[in-house]
Amino acid sequence: MRSLSVAATGMMAQQLNVEVISNNIANMTTTGYKRRRPEFQDLLYQSERRIGSASSEAGTIVPAGVQLGLGVKTAAVYRIHDQGNLIVTENRFDLAIQGEGFFMVETPEGEIAYTRSGNFQLSPQGIIVTQDGYPLSPGITVPANAVEVAISQTGLVTAKLQGQTNLVTLGQLELATFVNPAGLEAIGSNLLLETESSGPAVTGVPGSEGLGTVLQGHLESANVNPVQEITQLITAQRAYDMNSKVIQASDEMMATVTQLR
Amino acid sequence: MDTTSYIALSRQIALQRALGVVANNVANLATTGFKAQSVLFETVLERAGEPRTVAFVQDVATVQDPSPGPILPTGAPFDLAIQGPGWLTVQTPAGERYTRAGQLLRNAQGELVTPDGHPVLDEGGRPIVVPASEGTPTIAADGTISGRSGVLGRIRLVSFTAPERLRPEGSGLLATDEPPIPGAPGSLVQGALEGSNVKGVLEITRLIEITRAFEGTQKMLDTHHELTRRAVERLGSVNA
Numbered sequence: 046m047r048s049l050s051v052a053a054t055g056m057m058a059q060q061l062n063v064e065v066i067s068n069n070i071a072n073m074t075t076t077g078y079k080r081r082r083p084e085f086q087d088l089l090y091q092s093e094r095r096i097g098s099a100s101s102e103a104g105t106i107v108p109a110g111v112q113l114g115l116g117v118k119t120a121a122v123y124r125i126h127d128q129g130n131l132i133v134t135e136n137r138f139d140l141a142i143q144g145e146g147f148f149m150v151e152t153p154e155g156e157i158a159y160t161r162s163g164n165f166q167l168s169p170q171g172i173i174v175t176q177d178g179y180p181l182s183p184g185i186t187v188p189a190n191a192v193e194v195a196i197s198q199t200g201l202v203t204a205k206l207q208g209q210t211n212l213v214t215l216g217q218l219e220l221a222t223f224v225n226p227a228g229l230e231a232i233g234s235n236l237l238l239e240t241e242s243s244g245p246a247v248t249g250v251p252g253s254e255g256l257g258t259v260l261q262g263h264l265e266s267a268n269v270n271p272v273q274e275i276t277q278l279i280t281a282q283r284a285y286d287m288n289s290k291v292i293q294a295s296d297e298m299m300a301t302v303t304q305l306r
Numbered sequence: 307m308d309t310t311s312y313i314a315l316s317r318q319i320a321l322q323r324a325l326g327v328v329a330n331n332v333a334n335l336a337t338t339g340f341k342a343q344s345v346l347f348e349t350v351l352e353r354a355g356e357p358r359t360v361a362f363v364q365d366v367a368t369v370q371d372p373s374p375g376p377i378l379p380t381g382a383p384f385d386l387a388i389q390g391p392g393w394l395t396v397q398t399p400a401g402e403r404y405t406r407a408g409q410l411l412r413n414a415q416g417e418l419v420t421p422d423g424h425p426v427l428d429e430g431g432r433p434i435v436v437p438a439s440e441g442t443p444t445i446a447a448d449g450t451i452s453g454r455s456g457v458l459g460r461i462r463l464v465s466f467t468a469p470e471r472l473r474p475e476g477s478g479l480l481a482t483d484e485p486p487i488p489g490a491p492g493s494l495v496q497g498a499l500e501g502s503n504v505k506g507v508l509e510i511t512r513l514i515e516i517t518r519a520f521e522g523t524q525k526m527l528d529t530h531h532e533l534t535r536r537a538v539e540r541l542g543s544v545n546a
Contacts, residue, residue, distance in 0.1 A: 046322065046325075047322075047323075047325075047326040047329070048322075048325040048326045048328070048329035049329075051326060051329035051330050051333050052329045052332065052333060054333050055329070055332055055333025055334070055335070058333065058336065059335075059336065062336060082380060082382070084338060084409050084421050085334070085336050085337040085338065086337060086338075086407065086421070086476070086477045086478045087330075087334050087337055087340055087474065087476050087477065087478060088476050089475075089476040090473075090474050090475065090476055092473075093323070093365075110367060110368070110473075111323070111345070111365055111366070111367055111368050112343070112368050112473065112474060113323060113326050113327060113330065113368065114326075114327070114330030114331075114333075114334070114343065114474065114476075115330065115476075116329075116330060116333045116334075117333040117334050117336075117337055118477075120409075120421040120422065120477065120478075121409075121411075121421040123382070123409075123411065123421075125380060125381050125382045126382075127381045127382070127383075145441065145442070222438055223438065224412050224413070224414055224415070224416045224437070224438040225411060225412040225413055225414060225416075227411050227412075228411070228413070228414065241414060242413060242414055243414060244413075244414035244415070244416075244438070245414075247438055247439075254439060254454075255438060255439050255440075255441050255454075268381075280335075280336070281336070283506065284332070284335040284336055284506070287332045287335065287506050287509065287510060288332050288333060288335075290332075290510060290513060291325075291328065291329045291332050291333075291513060294325065294513050294514075294516070294517045295325060295329070297517055297521075298321075298322070298325065298516075298517055298520050301520060301521055301524045302524075304524070
């Protein structure tokens with residue numbers, strides 16, 4: 046019976062839908078998190094009677110044939126990269142990107158990973174690192190005798206050293222953009238990796254063409270909208286219910302058949 | 307001879323297929339741009355000796371419900387919902403296909419593509435390229451895409467004289483032998499998607515209808531069977 050397997054694909058799709066929603070809600074307060082959305086597509090169709098096939102020798106044709114769909118499939122779970130809200134933290138190494146772009150971070154494997162999560166800290170050596178201790182790339186070291194560290198909107202890191210009046214330039218922050226940021230591979234811990242579908246990273250100074258600016262003392266919150274997620278959760282659950290009803294109905298029909306004498 | 311059983315059988319086969327269609331609609335409750343289908347039944351007449359006629363049932367067509375689905379805001383810059391009649395043109399290896407599922411992405415070359423990686427075509431029939439340097443472009447209601455440096459192109463929206471002849475091929479794509487008419491009356495909404503137009507309540511009532519009709523037919527078959535059995539018993543009895 047076709048309807049059984051069709052409804053099963055529907056249930057599986059809704060289950061995945063709920064999984065994605067639960068991950069979004071779980072990451073509602075994750076700095077720099079971008080919400081995900083599953084995209085569903087209809088599966089194959091079986092032609093029982095082809096559209097446009099001849100219905101007589103006089104050349105009349107079938108206007109709309111019999112096409113039976115075989116269910117649903119998940120085409121993609123894609124990230125939506127719209128801006129999250131900026132929250133003031135007043136922590137000097139908390140950085141938020143306003144606009145497009147990613148911070149670059151060097152992983153222990155020597156790869157460059159990309160992130161929107163700008164809650165940086167200092168390592169014992171004074172290097173600006175992520176919460177996992179991975180250094181920012183290009184690396185910036187803050188000397189121990191620095192009293193104040195200022196990071197401009199264009200990413201210039203300057204410091205006032207103890208006993209000095211002039212500001213010292215410590216380095217320049219750089220951001221990376223991609224043609225298709227949705228194509229970046231998420232590896233957890235807020236980190237993303239470049240893939241063939243994201244295209245190569247284009248790096249530059251914040252505020253230059255196509256790149257956002259950096260705000261010191263701010264963090265970008267997750268762009269998850271709880272109201273939207275909850276309404277989606279309700280529709281997903283109802284859709285799951287309905288699919289199970291179809292399975293029940295198919296089962297009842299099969300039971301009727303087995304009673305045939 | 308046993309026409310009753312065969313009529314009932316034709317009904318049951320048709321109902322099973324109808325259930326398949328309902329199942330597919332329900333499975334696609336959350337599919338972008340999906341159009342609900344329904345089955346049309348027709349009687350197939352056969353003369354069974356004058357003056358009686360018997361009518362078998364056959365499902366002759368699955369028809370798409372052309373009503374628009376709800377416009378759901380997603381916030382993604384390349385999500386396009388089509389308001390009113392109109393289809394996007396997609397270049398697939400098998401030729402041009404049409405879709406109302408406007409969930410587009412940019413590939414590494416900057417081309418606008420469907421989730422399967424097939425490029426969406428512009429007015430001139432070429433893929434639309436939006437380089438990264440253009441930032442997040444604005445897509446106007448008529449399909450004009452503009453980035454930082456100005457107008458980048460215009461997305462083609464087509465319509466058809468007989469949209470009911472569009473064949474669904476899966477993955478949201480539709481095929482037809484009919485030539486598309488450029489300049490569809492529909493308009494595009496950026497940052498939103500057209501949801502499935504399947505109505506849950508309607509499908510569940512259909513589901514009940516189908517199961518009840520199936521049971522009813524089964525009852526008829528049983529009664530018929532019972533009659534035949536009794537006839538054989540009585541007529542075959544030696545004492546009769």
